[in-house]
Amino acid sequence: MTPESVMTLGRQALELTIMVSAPPLLAALIIGLIVSIFQAATQINEMTLSFIPKLVGLFGVLIIGGPWMVGLMVDYIQRLFGSIPWLVG
Numbered sequence: 001m002t003p004e005s006v007m008t009l010g011r012q013a014l015e016l017t018i019m020v021s022a023p024p025l026l027a028a029l030i031i032g033l034i035v036s037i038f039q040a041a042t043q044i045n046e047m048t049l050s051f052i053p054k055l056v057g058l059f060g061v062l063i064i065g066g067p068w069m070v071g072l073m074v075d076y077i078q079r080l081f082g083s084i085p086w087l088v089g
Contacts, residue, residue: 001087009080016076020069027061028054 035050062069 005087012076016072019072023065023069024058024061027057031057 031054032050035053039045039049
């Protein structure tokens with residue numbers, strides 16, 4: 001196993017991590033921003049108000065994008081396991 005192959009595997013793992021985690025994080029960010037603007041406009045200072053919309057939004061993102069995310073991870077793992085003989089020998 002060469003240093004280049006290790007760096008390639010690490011880069012691919014980081015790219016996969018970013019691609020899989022970006023949709024839920026962006027959804028939580030956007031929902032949090034909207035709730036914050038609503039709280040500032042109405043002067044409601046309830047800390048738990050943003051929890052339910054974020055939870056529902058993340059659930060929706062995972063329902064819609066879940067198959068795509070799982071497909072990416074399964075494809076990466078299959079490529080990783082398929083390359084074990086080449087990496088070892």
